[in-house]
Amino acid sequence: MTIKEFFSFKNNKYFWLNIVAMVVVVVMLGFGVMKWLDVYTRHGEGxxxxxxxxxxxxxxxxxxxxxxxxxxxxxxxxxxxxxxxxxxxxxxxxxxxxxxxxxxxxxxxTLDTPLRVVPDVADNSSLRQAQAKLMAAGFKLAENQLVSGEKDWVYGVKYMGRELHIGDKAPIGATLTLMVGDGSADSAFGDSIDAVVDEVVDGAAEGSATDESWF
Structure with a gap:
């Protein structure tokens, strides 16, 4: 085969028609694939x-x-x-x-209110101190329950009628009740002092009367 015969296909119009057809098919195939991908992935939609x-x-x-x-x-x-x-x-x-x-x-x-440790204010805090600590911890306070003891001294904390102990927890925002002294201890102490004073005064009066009679 001569070189002239090898390149003779260039003069064949069917050859070029096939080349053009192949190019068109490839382009159309690529375009079709891109459109299919756009539809499949919903490109541009949202x-x-x-x-x-x-x-x-x-x-x-x-x-x-x-x-x-x-x-x-x-x-x-x-x-x-x-x-x-x-x-x-x-x-x-x-x-x-x-x-x-x-x-x-x-x-x-959250559906469940988180629990929090109730500050330890029993028998170590005044009423004002206990109120400040509990409210700062996120709790509410009900009306105080008066108990026998020193006035405005906190003797315990209750939640739903149950007295709490060190380390006990209650739901954040729960309403607590403080057990506060009613001052009866102060009154008893005052009464005892008054009784001692009365005894001293009575004793001094009796001694004075005896002395006068003796003279």
Whole structure:
């Protein structure tokens, strides 16, 4: 085969038609694959995450379902003065654009109120000191229960009628009752002093009368 014969296919129009057809097929195939990938991955499409903060989980599930999304509770925190079980936060955040079917992770206010150790104020604190310590720890106070003892001295703490001991816990925000002295101990002490004084005075009076009679 001569060189001229080898390059003779260049003059064959069918050869060039086949080349053009192959190029067209490759381009169309590539374009088709790209379109299929766009449809499969929903490229350019998205759903805006709704704001469900403050809702219950059941309410949020319904809203997410209407938007083509799903959700799951992934964490919990405790926020005082907010109802238990409401949604505090979500990821992705509200307003973000995500693909349909995306899972949204929720953080809710804990259903169980956390427990906290009740400060030890029994028999070592005045009424004012005990009130300050307990309120600073997140507890509420009911009307004091008066017991026999030194006035305004704390002798114990009760929760739901049960006297607490060192290390006992109560729910944060629970209402506690302080057992406070009614001052009866001070009165008894004062009465005893008065009795001693009376005895001394009576004894001195009797001695004076005896002395006078003797003279």
């Amino acid at each position: 759903v805006v995450v709704p704001d469900v903060k403050g809702m219950s989980v059941s309410e949020a599930e319904m809203m997410f379902r209407n938007h083509g999304l799903t959700c799951i509770v992934s964490d919990s925190n405790y926020v005082k003065n907010k109802p238990a079980g409401i949604i505090l936060d979500l990821k992705p955040a509200a307003g973000q654009k995500v693909k349909e079917g995306r899972m949204v992770y929720l953080t809710i206010n």
